[in-house]
Ligand SMILES: Nc1ncnc2c1ncn2[C@@H]1O[C@H](COP(=O)(O)OP(=O)(O)O)[C@@H](O)[C@H]1O
């Protein structure tokens with residue numbers, strides 16, 4: 538890409554654990570690539586070598602809740618500097634499994650930490666950067682939990698949380714979506730993968746390829 542390329546678009550996927558984001562991300566990335574768009578697929582926490590090491594700690598190591606919150610933003614700082622900003626500036630699109638909305642949902646909604654502290658961290662770590670589009674996979678926590686159980690994979694620190702925790706996370710996501718309806722689109726994730734995929738493809742097409 539040369540320096541006159543248009544800036545890339547930043548798309549994020551959000552939702553409680555087991556909402557079904559992972560397979561749909563692959564589908565969106567394929568659709569964009571079929572249109573000839575250069576796409577970086579990434580995830581948080583993670584997305585860089587250091588970020589992936591922090592992810593391992595975050596998912597498995599017991600820690601103070603504020604340590605957890607700050608490590609999420611430390612991994613994000615690295616991710617923004619090394620992957621997200623360089624890609625967007627070069628005209629590549631970034632499709633990412635979670636970003637700062639997850640911190641507001643999990644650390645503020647779920648853990649009960651003070652939102653004001655995260656407004657400060659957000660404006661420190663990624664001033665002026667927000668996703669162009671966020672797809673929020675919404676579904677009842679019990680449906681998501683049964684999906685997580687059915688994978689048979691050992692649950693991590695977050696997946697071991699109880700229903701009440703995920704009720705709070707879900708409510709925090711929905712409240713954030715209602716405050717930013719243009720950016721955050723709510724997807725009813727308690728449907729078949731085919732129905733969800735069709736809706737997401739329609740949203741992306743309507744926004745950028747109409
Ligand atoms: N729409 C769906 N209906 C039923 N099961 C689903 C659906 N989407 C995903 N799953 C299954 O639920 C589990 C969790 O899905 P996954 O995509 O890993 O969720 P997430 O990445 O949001 O945690 C997987 O076993 C997946 O096959």
Ligand SMILES: Cc1cn([C@H]2C[C@H](O)[C@@H](COP(=O)(O)OP(=O)(O)O)O2)c(=O)[nH]c1=O
Nearest residue numbers: 553554555581582609635636639640643695
């Ligand atoms: C990015 C982020 C993730 N998380 C949590 C949510 C997830 O439980 C976990 C890992 O994310 P993820 O890999 O998306 O989990 P899953 O595929 O099971 O949905 O990290 C936070 O608590 N805060 C954050 O800021």
